[in-house]
Amino acid sequence: MFFEGSEKKVEVITAAEAGSLRSRGKEFWSGVVAKAQAEILTTLSNDYCDAYLLSESSLFVWEDRFLMLTCGTTTLADAFLYFLEHVADEHILFASFQRKNEYQSHLQKTSFQEDMDRIQSELKGTAFLLGSLDSHHNYIFHLDRPYQPAANDQTSELLMYHIKGEGAQYLRGEGQTIEGIRKLLRLDEILPGFELSDWLFEPFGYSLNAIKGDRYATFHITPQEESSYVSFETNLNLEDTAILEKLLEALRPGSWDLIGFNAPAPLRENGEFSCLTECLLPLKCGYDMSFNHYQHKEQRSVQAVELTG
Amino acid sequence: MFFEGSEKKVEVITAAEAGSLRSRGKEFWSGVVAKAQAEILTTLSNDYCDAYLLSESSLFVWEDRFLMLTCGTTTLADAFLYFLEHVADEHILFASFQRKNEYQSHLQKTSFQEDMDRIQSELKGTAFLLGSLDSHHNYIFHLDRPYQPAANDQTSELLMYHIKGEGAQYLRGEGQTIEGIRKLLRLDEILPGFELSDWLFEPFGYSLNAIKGDRYATFHITPQEESSYVSFETNLNLEDTAILEKLLEALRPGSWDLIGFNAPAPLRENGEFSCLTECLLPLKCGYDMSFNHYQHKEQRSVQAVELTG
Incomplete structure (x- = not known):
């Protein structure tokens, strides 16, 4: 029952000369998605953004930028390279993988x-490892080109491993409903006023895209015991909200990573969990990137798992 | 400069009917070692044991048992399967990988x-994961056959990652000597009276086999920055010795695993380091196995590493 929930992610910002990315239409974006070995399940649109829920994660397209997340054994680099074939190099202001x-x-x-x-052969960039190779870490490649993000251009990624407790049991059990999962995630509190598009997979697994104006949020839940993973990502400013704390409370992960791009300070440690890794890197493409890895004290005592052939 | 120092390990105990394993001779054991893509560098013998230092780690052969460790991208399963071709299944009392x-x-x-x-197709056994899949962990397969280890049959493995400080600098620098490394490891204190056979690799890296009666110890040092690894393994009883503490002091690892088979209790936490994972498993083949993963507080703050194409 192993499934790799953790995602690959690509984000690209284009110059006005590249034209509207949204107006390239669903057919073009379906082609990009197909290169990653995924497909579009739902579409949600507002004045700013088209949010596509994928068979493996999500794609958000604004006029001048897109971001795509894919999990499992998808080949997101192929999708990125395919997109690069359809835009002039000099019209790319920012790109990260x-x-x-x-x-x-x-x-x-x-x-x-x-x-x-492979990406470097098309786009000259720099790559980094944040965190320890033998503990949680994050790899990032970015285009070597100066970029000046807007003041409200920030991203937070909360990646939760080993979810526990009633919420985890509900997500792994039979008979979950979309309403039940929305309630568990307290979406009415953490994403008030957002339009939602979500999907319940068989026998379990859940994905959500949420948009409000130019703000987005997305959830992807892989509840399988031994390899559970829940990701939450948003460009909301999380300062002065308790979103992260509420999600940790609802899902009780044994460990988690918090990754920020020009995003507010990470969670404060308390008696319940410790920060095991902290890594800060000002990227030359204009974003200050932070990677923090946390472990809950409940995660210390681990049962051995018997493996089957 | 990446090198995977961490080892695969096989251990086999045979019945008297299998004959003396030592008397199979160096030619036979060279053949076993070759199957793992390694070769014998030195031989050290006493009344109980032949200790072979390998191009990638170590092989120890007693009359009725052997243990072999190989690092890098060696194929130890091939060596194990080759050995199995040369002994009757019913003459194997214990086997682990x-x-x-x-x-x-x-x-x-x-x-x-x-x-x-592949191993299961020759030998019916059980396999386990100890520790968390997304943190440090250890995989073990063992033969499904009851075995009663002797009272002094115990093994401790101390696996150190991210070594720091003067010791690490010396091991990474130019002009190390065997004498310098022996002194750094305080071998005269921790292995008094042992016969030693050691090897300094180019441009760095160090291996040591040590024997005294039927007791053994072995060190393997991969000092490369970003992926440093030092393993120490012994069948000495470590209770009432300060061997582990002395090694942690000399090498200052950022994190380490301590694995025991019928071996004394793990290190006590202190203000300098924490135990992040503890996992205990009574194996049905007669050994109580423990896996403990520790992190030093110095390991928390990590610098990002630039990757090259």
């Missing part, structure tokens, strides 16, 4: 190094 | 699952 901490990186079709080598 | 926590498991030629599937 990330790989989040994988449970079983040897089961992936390519390594980050291989992805990076 | 371990894989230690790898920095970059996707660079290995096979996964533990693949190794296990």
Whole structure:
């Protein structure tokens, strides 16, 4: 029942000369998604953004930028390279490609190094490892080009591993409903006024896209015991909200990563959990990137798992 | 300069009917070692044991048992399967195959699952994961056959990652000597009276086999920055010795695993380091196995590493 929930992510910002990315239409974006071995399940649109829920995660397209997340053993680098064939290099203002901490990186079709080598042949950039190679870490490649993000251009990624308790049991059990999961995630409190598009997978697993104006949020839940993973990502300003704390309370992860791009300070430690890794990197493309890895004290005592052939 | 120091390990105990394993001679054991893509560098013998230092780690052969460790991208499962061709299944009293926590498991030629599937086709056994898949962990396969270890049959493995400080600098620098490394490891204090055979690799890296009666100890040092790894393994009883503490003091690892088979209790936490994972498993083959993962507080703050294509 192993499934690699952790995602690869690509984000691109284009110049006005590239034309509207939204107006390239669903057919174009379906083609991009197909290159990653995924497909579009739902579409949600407002004045700013088209949010596509995918068979493996999400794609958000604004006029001048897109971001795409794909999990499992999808080949997001292929989708990125396909997009690059359809835009002039000089019209790209910013581009990044990330790989989040994988449970079983040897089961992936390519390594980050291989992805990076292929991307570098099209786009000159720099790549970094944040965190420790033998603990949680994050890989990022970004285009070597100065960029000046707007003041409200920030991203927070909360990546939760080993969810526990009643919420986890509900997500793993039979008979979950979309309403039940929305309630568990307290969406009415954390994303008030957002339009939602979500999907319940069989036998379990859940994805959500949410948009409000030019703000977005997305959830992807892989509840499988031994390799559970829940990601939450948003461009909301999380300062003065208790969103992160509410999600930790609802899902009780044994460990989690918090990644920020020009985003507010990470969670404060308390008696319940510790910060094991902190890594800060001002990227030359204009974003200050932070990577923090946390572990809950409940995660210390681990049962051995019998493996089957 | 990446090198995977962490080892795979096989250990086998045979019945008297299998004959003396030592008397199979160096030619036979060279053949076993070659199957793992390694070769014998030195031989050290006493009344009980032949200790072979390998191009990638170590092989110890007693009359009725052997243990072999190999690092890098060696194929120890092949060596194990080759050995199994040369002994009757019913003459094997105990067999185990371990894989230690790898920095970059996707660079290995096979996964533990693949190794296990091949071994299982020759030897019916059970396999476990101890620790968390997304943190340090240890894989073990063992033969499904009851075995009663002797009272002094215990093994401790101390696996150190991210070594720091003067010791680490010396090991990474130019002009190390065997004498300098022996002094750094305080071998005269921790292994008094042992016969030693050691090897300094180019441009750095160090291996040591040590024997005294039927007791053994072995060190393997991969000092490379970003992926440093030092393993120490012994069948000495470590209760009432300060060996572990002395090694942690000399090498200042950022994190480490302590694995025991019928071995004394793990290190006590203190203000300097925490135990992040503890996992206990009574194996049905007669050994109580413990896996403990520790992190030093110095390991929390990590610098991002730029990757090259």
